[in-house]
Amino acid sequence: MAMKCIGTDAVTGAWLEVAGERAIQSVEELIAKPETGTYLAPGFIDLQVNGFAGADYCNPETPVEMIAKSLEAQFATGVTRLLPTVITGGRDEMLGALKNLTRARAELPYGRAMEGFHVEGPHISPLDGPRGAHPQRQVRPPDVEEYKRWQEAAEGLVKLVTLSPEWPEAPRYIEQLVGDGVVVAIGHMNATAEQIEDAVRAGATLSTHLGNGAHSMLPRHPNYLWQQMAEDRLSASLIVDGIHLGASFLKTALRAKGLERAVLITDAVMPAGCEPGPYMLGEVEVELWAEGKVTLRGGDRLAGSALRMDRGVENLMRLAGLTLAEAVTLATRNPARVGRISHRQRGLQPGERGDVVEFRFEGGRIEVVRTWVEGELVYGRVS
Numbered sequence: 001m002a003m004k005c006i007g008t009d010a011v012t013g014a015w016l017e018v019a020g021e022r023a024i025q026s027v028e029e030l031i032a033k034p035e036t037g038t039y040l041a042p043g044f045i046d047l048q049v050n051g052f053a054g055a056d057y058c059n060p061e062t063p064v065e066m067i068a069k070s071l072e073a074q075f076a077t078g079v080t081r082l083l084p085t086v087i088t089g090g091r092d093e094m095l096g097a098l099k100n101l102t103r104a105r106a107e108l109p110y111g112r113a114m115e116g117f118h119v120e121g122p123h124i125s126p127l128d129g130p131r132g133a134h135p136q137r138q139v140r141p142p143d144v145e146e147y148k149r150w151q152e153a154a155e156g157l158v159k160l161v162t163l164s165p166e167w168p169e170a171p172r173y174i175e176q177l178v179g180d181g182v183v184v185a186i187g188h189m190n191a192t193a194e195q196i197e198d199a200v201r202a203g204a205t206l207s208t209h210l211g212n213g214a215h216s217m218l219p220r221h222p223n224y225l226w227q228q229m230a231e232d233r234l235s236a237s238l239i240v241d242g243i244h245l246g247a248s249f250l251k252t253a254l255r256a257k258g259l260e261r262a263v264l265i266t267d268a269v270m271p272a273g274c275e276p277g278p279y280m281l282g283e284v285e286v287e288l289w290a291e292g293k294v295t296l297r298g299g300d301r302l303a304g305s306a307l308r309m310d311r312g313v314e315n316l317m318r319l320a321g322l323t324l325a326e327a328v329t330l331a332t333r334n335p336a337r338v339g340r341i342s343h344r345q346r347g348l349q350p351g352e353r354g355d356v357v358e359f360r361f362e363g364g365r366i367e368v369v370r371t372w373v374e375g376e377l378v379y380g381r382v383s
Contacts, residue, residue, distance in 0.1 A: 003354050003375040007040040008033070010361075011325045011347055016040060020354045021375035027348055036358075038369055041328045042347055043080025043355035044309040045335040047160060047237060047263060048118055048208070050085045051270030051281075057084040058282055060096025067104040071113055073273050075371045075379040077308040078331075080355035081115045081341060083160055085267075088121030088134035089282060091146065098153040105157070113373050115341055116159030119150055120208065123163035123173070124188035129215040130164070132188055133284055133296055133303035142173035151180075158182060160339060162208040164189035165199035178203030183340055185237075186228070188213040193227045200233050206338055209267055210236040210253055211245050212302070229256035235338045237265040240315040241307040243293050247319040254320055263338050264312045264330040269294055269304030310359070310366045318364060 004019045015030040018040060051057045055070035074082060086097045098117060105111035121134050123142040131139065142163055150158050161177055162185040163170060174184045186199050187208030207228045214225065228234055229252070236257045238245060244267075245253075254262050266272070271279045271288035278297060279286050281304070285297035292306045309331055316327035336344035343353045354375030360367040370380030 003356065003372045003377070005040060005356060005358050005370065005372070006030070006034045007036050007038040007358055009348055010039040010041040010328045013325075016348065018348055018356060020350075022354055023343070023375070024348065024350050024352050024354050024356075027350055038358050038360055039324075040348060041078075041357050041359070042332040042336075042344060042352070043357045043371060043373065044078045044313070044331045045081040045115075045339065045341060045344065046074070046079050046266050046268075046309055047083050047335050047339045048085050048120070048265040049074070049082050049268045050087060050304055051272065052268050053273040054270060056270040056281060057101060058086050058089060058093075058097050060093060060100050062100060064104045064107055067101070068108050071108065071110060072379070074309070075110075075113075075373070076368060077310045078357035078359060078366070078368045078371055079113075079309050080357065080371060080373045080378075081113060081336075081344065083116055083118040083339065084114055085118040085120050088124060088138045090138055091149075093282070094119070094122070095149060095153045098150055098158070102154050102157060110373055110376070110378055113378075115339070116157040117154050118160040118162070119158055120162040121188065123167060123170075124213075125164045125166060125190040127190050127215075130188050130190045130213055132213045133281070133286070133301060134188065135283060141167050142169040144173060144176050147173070147177060160185060160206075162187045164191060165195040165204070166191040170195070171198045171202040174199055174202035174204055181340075183338070186234075189224055190215075191224050193222055196224060196227050196231065200231060205233065205235060206263075207234050207236040209239050209244070209265065211249050212239060229253060232261075235261040235263060235334075237263040237338075239267045239305055239307065240264055240312045240319065241266075241292060241305050242315055242319060243291075244302060244305060250320050259322075259326055259330065260334070262330055263335045264309070264316060264327075265335075266307040266309055266312060267305045268307055272306040272308070310368055314364060314366055324361060
């Protein structure tokens with residue numbers, strides 16, 4: 001059945017009827033406020049999600065059926081495009097995870113919602129703090145040949161790679177990936193201002209989860225956080241769960257980057273959407289707490305998040321004082337532009353993909369009603 005939905009454009013405030021199939025075919029303005037009382041927006045885009053609803057994207061053995069359930073769970077949060085993220089691991093393990101995700105994308109009815117893949121690591125800082133929860137023994141220098149093996153395993157679908165600029169090999173490696181059309185991000189670093197500058201000059205365009213994957217204590221200045229915030233050529237992704245970043249840092253980062261260069265991500269891991277308790281992320285033991293925090297077991301070091309994109313949009317308004325229109329833009333058009341996702345950068349316009357989310361918004365809370373991926377209803381009921 002072709003997509004047809006009516007509501008208030010969450011970004012422009014216009015009253016709309018949106019119709020289409022794989023692409024939006026018509027967007028008609030209405031003269032009266034829709035009785036639905038709902039808002040419409042392009043479907044949310046998550047550029048960094050390591051797992052969800054019990055599915056670990058980094059595990060080569062994760063069944064395709066579990067990946068399907070994880071996609072369904074994310075559709076219920078308004079997500080229509082995501083970059084499943086494979087983090088630092090053994091060479092064979094990372095290749096296996098990419099092959100498994102690629103197979104799932106091909107086999108699942110809505111596998112195309114996996115726009116491509118994000119590889120975070122293994123070329124990150126080996127130091128405690130910047131390394132985060134990535135296993136130290138698997139950290140290694142940038143290697144173009146390893147990257148080529150990733151692309152072979154993923155059938156060319158590695159779209160985003162995060163590395164630390166501190167490696168001497170980083171600039172040449174970045175140039176190679178950018179030349180292939182891959183978006184390169186910097187993160188999990190212990191880099192100098194000069195190394196960050198070299199990375200940006202080589203083509204890096206994004207800071208991965210700015211403010212996290214860092215030392216707990218840093219010099220007042222200079223340090224790699226200030227350097228990234230001051231660098232206008234870098235956009236920044238932000239984990240807005242109220243746990244990874246305090247409100248003051250979040251507001252400062254948004255002011256430094258400008259709303260046009262800020263992107264909401266979840267950095268969700270396998271326990272997201274599950275009951276609190278102990279879990280395994282590959283070889284790493286973690287704990288999901290009732291308040292939504294995911295930590296290494298027996299400590300307080302964060303190991304990804306349990307954030308949902310709809311709650312992230314709410315948190316941008318609650319913690320940073322953004323409007324609904326601004327918060328939605330950080331979850332839709334901005335990640336589409338930064339992640340170079342085609343036909344998703346102009347909002348609700350004819351010719352854009354038929355990725356749409358319909359939701360209610362009351363008392364600062366978003367309730368997703370329906371979600372469409374390329375014109376097909378993947379969550380909710382036909383009204």
